[in-house]
Amino acid sequence: MRTFTLFAAAAIAFAPAAFAHTQDFSVGAQYDSTHVYVAPQDVDAFVSSFVATFGGQSTKQVVATVTPTPSSTTSQLVQTPVGIVSVFGFRTPVPYPFGQERTGYLVTNVDEAVKAANAVGGATLVAPFDDPIGRDAVVAWPGGVNMQLYSHTKTPDYKPLEHVPENRVYVPVQAADAFVKAWLAFSHGKVESDDKAVPATEIGAKQGTYRRVRITSGYGRLTLFVTNGHLTWPYGSELTGYEVGDLDATLDRARQAGAKVVVDTHAEGGRRSAMVQFPGGYVAEIHADAK
Incomplete structure (x- = not known):
């Protein structure tokens, strides 16, 4: 059984039996x-x-x-x-x-x-x-x-990614701890950060704060946005955040390929982030390390 380390400000209560009776089914x-x-x-x-x-x-x-x-x-x-x-x-x-x-x-x-x-x-x-x-x-x-x-039926064989994307999940306050507890137990993941008071301006609001939890596991990265649901479009409609080496060059390619930048480049938790809507309506967050 793996050892789990939580870097949250307050520890999340777990049921030890859940870990004892599940295994890690992730592949990569x-x-x-x-x-x-x-x-x-x-x-x-x-x-x-x-x-x-x-x-x-x-x-x-x-x-x-x-x-x-x-x-x-x-x-x-x-x-x-x-x-x-x-x-x-x-x-x-x-x-x-x-x-x-x-x-x-x-x-x-x-x-x-x-x-x-x-x-x-x-x-x-x-x-x-x-x-x-x-x-x-x-x-x-x-x-x-x-x-x-x-x-x-036939096991696939894909090479590792250059950058692992993140699953961007929005949940209400009342469900956040239950989601984190369940996902950690199933994924055998760990909490990389649990920030309780992130400026809500990072996700389009004019004021206030929200909670952001970042988790890694064999299924990749997951970022949990715990909000009151007062979100402006397109926040909450994006499913995935894609990390790239050069954000500006990526956005230029997106525009040239018929996609629309629907949220301009801005700071979000140590990143430079933007939102793009592709033909057909799919919205994606794209980011690069601010450093």
Whole structure:
């Protein structure tokens, strides 16, 4: 069993039994994807713009059923040095609750991972099912955070990322501790920082503070934004934050590729950060170390 160190100002209470009866099912951050749903007519424009901005390439587009009930969507994986996205262009109505899950995490065993999530506070939103290339499930965490867990029939082999992206999760105050406790127990992660009074101007507000928790694990990085919900668009609509070496150059490429900078460059917790909206509507945060 791993040793967990919390750098929070106040310790979070854990149930020791949760750690004793779960294992780490993570495979690596290079296998974790953000789920992007766009209209079929916008898929090609989105993929072209995303690749032009971050580099990388897309797999061949296929038409498939990726839900346990009848549906049809185009599907492709866009792999970049700073993170991957699974792109869906549904040709039929999207069956509930698909489209509300934010990320797909590769695990060593879907069925056992779901049981482990249940044991530490996650709920099974979509029970495990077979898809054309593997097996999937969707888990709901405290605060209404939905994540897909998946496995492939044929084990993939992706090279490590140049920069690991962050899952940007917004939750209400009342659910924050429960989410952190459950996610740490499931992911076998650690709290890198827990700042209780971050200036809310960093996330678009004119005044006030919010709590920001940063966690790392075998699933990559996760940043938790604990707010009162008084957010201005696009904050809260972005799913992922992408770290890059040169923010200004990346934003220039994004503009040239048809994306819009919807939040200009600003300081956010030791970073320079901006928000971009790609063709089809997908919003992403992009940042670089302020140093």
